[in-house]
Amino acid sequence: MDARFLGIPELAEAPSVAVVVDVMRAFTVAAWAFAQGAERIVLAESPDEALALKARHPEWVALKDGPPAPGFDAVNSPGLLRSFDLGGRTVVQKTTAGTVGALAVKEASLVLCASFVVAEATARLLRSRDRDGVTFVVTGEDGRADEDLACAQYIALRAAGAGTDAADFLRRAGASRAAHELAEGVRQGVHPDDVALCLELDRFPFAMVATPEDSLMVLRPYAVPSSTDAGVR
Numbered sequence: 001m002d003a004r005f006l007g008i009p010e011l012a013e014a015p016s017v018a019v020v021v022d023v024m025r026a027f028t029v030a031a032w033a034f035a036q037g038a039e040r041i042v043l044a045e046s047p048d049e050a051l052a053l054k055a056r057h058p059e060w061v062a063l064k065d066g067p068p069a070p071g072f073d074a075v076n077s078p079g080l081l082r083s084f085d086l087g088g089r090t091v092v093q094k095t096t097a098g099t100v101g102a103l104a105v106k107e108a109s110l111v112l113c114a115s116f117v118v119a120e121a122t123a124r125l126l127r128s129r130d131r132d133g134v135t136f137v138v139t140g141e142d143g144r145a146d147e148d149l150a151c152a153q154y155i156a157l158r159a160a161g162a163g164t165d166a167a168d169f170l171r172r173a174g175a176s177r178a179a180h181e182l183a184e185g186v187r188q189g190v191h192p193d194d195v196a197l198c199l200e201l202d203r204f205p206f207a208m209v210a211t212p213e214d215s216l217m218v219l220r221p222y223a224v225p226s227s228t229d230a231g232v233r
């Protein structure tokens with residue numbers, strides 16, 4: 001498998017297959033939302049769009065990064081989200097890096113959103129597909145966020161079938177700037193368990209696939225069979 005690792009500003013044209021990686025915290029949070037029962041996650045372009053969607057659909061759960069904000073129901077924290085019952089709910093998510101990265105590749109034929117908690121399911125889905133190349137979007141710090149790059153490199157190796165030890169990749173993520181900022185209270189809307197939850201390898205058995213639906217980009221969990229062809233699209 002030919003893998004490219006690009007930051008959001010380096011995305012010149014729509015890739016065929018894109019894996020958008022945000023370990024801390026958007027796509028760890030998204031996976032937790034599905035684990036808590038959410039049916040789908042609408043990826044919003046802006047806080048205003050998230051609030052407009054919430055106004056049209058008061059039953060939806062609006063979530064954004066940063067501190068709690070008027071009109072929003074939740075923040076971008078896995079530790080805080082795990083106490084929500086999201087059974088059957090639609091979540092609207094807007095974050096600084098992860099959701100922006102996914103929307104930047106919305107023209108791709110396959111868009112996966114990933115983090116360590118869904119790493120193996122994501123790799124398994126990629127292994128099942130007959131594709132020449134995969135573009136990993138390293139969403140943080142214009143492509144330099146080491147927690148995202150480490151996760152992307154790990155998934156790429158697993159997707160290529162390599163028997164890779166995750167320990168070094170998880171160590172890099174744990175030593176990243178984002179991990180330090182979350183641990184030291186630099187970032188807001190944080191639970192003390194957030195970093196540990198972001199470093200839980202393969203906590204969930206599903207991958208996450210984003211597709212356009214009625215002019216919105218919608219993320220859903222995708223159960224990947226443990227063998228043979230996963231059959232997306």
Ligand SMILES: O=C(O)[C@H](CS(=O)(=O)O)OP(=O)(O)O
Binds near residue numbers: 025026076095096140
């Ligand atoms: O919520 C996050 O961790 C970040 C935003 S910030 O750096 O904490 O302000 O957003 P994400 O898109 O999940 O990287």
Ligand SMILES: [Mg+2]
Binds near residue numbers: 025097
């Ligand atoms: Mg991030």
